[in-house]
Amino acid sequence: MNSVRVVHLVYTYGIGLFAGLLYTFEQGVIPALMTLSATEYAKVQQELIRSLDAFPTGVIVVANLAMLLPLYPLGRLWKERHTAYWRLTALGWVLFFFGVGVFTIALNVPINNTVLTWNPAAPPTDWESARNAWNSLNAIRTPINFLSFLLMIWAAFEIPKG
Template sequence: MLSIRIIHLIFTFAIGLFAGLLYTFEQGVIPALATLNATEYTHIEQGLIRALDAFPTGVIVVANLAMWLPLYPLVRLWSQRHTAYWRITALGWALFFFGVGVFTIVLNVPINNTVLAWDPVAPPADWAQARDAWNQLNAIRTPINYVSFGLLIWAAFVAGEANRER
């Protein structure tokens, strides 16, 4: 059970880091980017995308830990899938995996790739539509991430209670 607690701590921390990243974008980066003209926006946004993608042990590793590590306790405790810990962990994982992970890969990343292809000196006329679409998608996945993070914290407390009752 110690391995499950350690793994739970690691993936909950990873999901919390991702929640912090999305919170930072929602509360600080997006409002700041909204003040920029097309050329400034393109230059800064391309820099942000490249910076977040360039460091392979950063966002990608954290996202993968958050998406895949929860499977360890879920598979290992399959026989206990009726317990509150298993169900809450499964729900928190599913929300993060699909509502943040897959959502990001399928919807946000293609917009990032489009922005990276723009000429920073002459962005397309519809640049604001791409910005607004990305921001709307972020406004959906951010609260999903918060709920996922909260569920995984709750699951840790439920597991602790179950261990004390034994």
């Protein structure tokens, strides 16, 4: 059972880091980006995207660990799927995997990829619609991530003793 506790701690920490990143964007980065002109926005956003994607042990690794590691206790404790721990972990995993992971890959990343193709000196005339769509999507995934994080913290107090 110690392996379940250690793995639970690791992915809960990862989900918390991701929640903090999304919250930072929601409360600090996005409001700052909203004050920029089209050319300034294109330059800054492209650098943010490149910076977050370039660091291999950063966001991508943490997010993948947080998406995959919960499968270990869910599989190992399959016979105990009636317990609060298993159900809270399963719900937290579903929210993080689909509500943050798949959501980000399917919706936010395509916008990022489009922004990366812009010429910063002459952004498209509809640049604000891409910015607003990304911001709206982030406003959805941020509370989903926080709920997942809270469920994993709660689940930590429910780990079976055996």
